[in-house]
Amino acid sequence: MNILLVDDHQLMRQGLRALLEREDDLCVVGEAADGQSALELAPRLRPDLVLMDVSMPGLNGIEATRRLLTLLPRTRVIGLSMNGDRRYVQAMFEAGAWGYLLKNSASEELIRAIRAVARDEKYVGPTIAGVVVEALLGGASAQPVDPLSGLSAREREVLQLIAEGMTSKEAATRLNVAASTIETHRKQISAKLGLHSVAELTKLAIRAGLTSVD
Numbered sequence: 218m219n220i221l222l223v224d225d226h227q228l229m230r231q232g233l234r235a236l237l238e239r240e241d242d243l244c245v246v247g248e249a250a251d252g253q254s255a256l257e258l259a260p261r262l263r264p265d266l267v268l269m270d271v272s273m274p275g276l277n278g279i280e281a282t283r284r285l286l287t288l289l290p291r292t293r294v295i296g297l298s299m300n301g302d303r304r305y306v307q308a309m310f311e312a313g314a315w316g317y318l319l320k321n322s323a324s325e326e327l328i329r330a331i332r333a334v335a336r337d338e339k340y341v342g343p344t345i346a347g348v349v350v351e352a353l354l355g356g357a358s359a360q361p362v363d364p365l366s367g368l369s370a371r372e373r374e375v376l377q378l379i380a381e382g383m384t385s386k387e388a389a390t391r392l393n394v395a396a397s398t399i400e401t402h403r404k405q406i407s408a409k410l411g412l413h414s415v416a417e418l419t420k421l422a423i424r425a426g427l428t429s430v431d
Contacts, residue, residue: 221264254294271298283312316340375402380422
């Protein structure tokens with residue numbers, strides 16, 4: 218099984234590579250430090266599995282997973298996160314992930330998850346399982362699962378950059394577009410969400426799992 222590692226922390230990627238390369242049938246074919254790099258690498262590498270960090274600056278793992286699977290629908294994704302919040306778990310599975318693990322899980326559990334996903338089985342770690350059951354039993358909020366459902370993929374990306382403190386000029390440089398284009402997106406985002414201050418937009422982005430407070 219060919220695996221692509223996506224995480225913005227180099228030490229985490231190194232640890233995952235060392236763990237996976239102990240297994241004779243697992244091969245790490247590439248590494249990406251952010252969601253955008255993953256989208257550029259994946260079509261060329263065509264991995265069987267992607268281990269995807271859920272919270273990354275620029276383009277988070279949820280959005281990256283959603284876009285990656287439109288390019289490579291047969292690829293499997295397992296989300297890795299320090300956060301077991303229901304919103305992140307549910308959003309990741311809705312984006313198309315096949316598994317979700319906390320980063321502090323035992324190494325044996327990660328291997329089990331990979332084996333399960335290879336058998337076309339969904340996998341969640343023991344801690345996450347309780348979150349999933351709670352959601353299924355109706356313990357989740359009655360609010361819409363995704364308050365950002367009315368936004369386009371590019372608007373979500375712009376909102377994440379705004380929530381991470383970027384100015385329109387900085388966001389334009391990141392996305393390789395004109396600053397006026399970012400301003401247009403900001404106005405459209407504000408109109409669709411009914412929120413007009415950066416603080417309000419940031420709070421919603423965090424609540425929706427688009428970015429974290431880290």
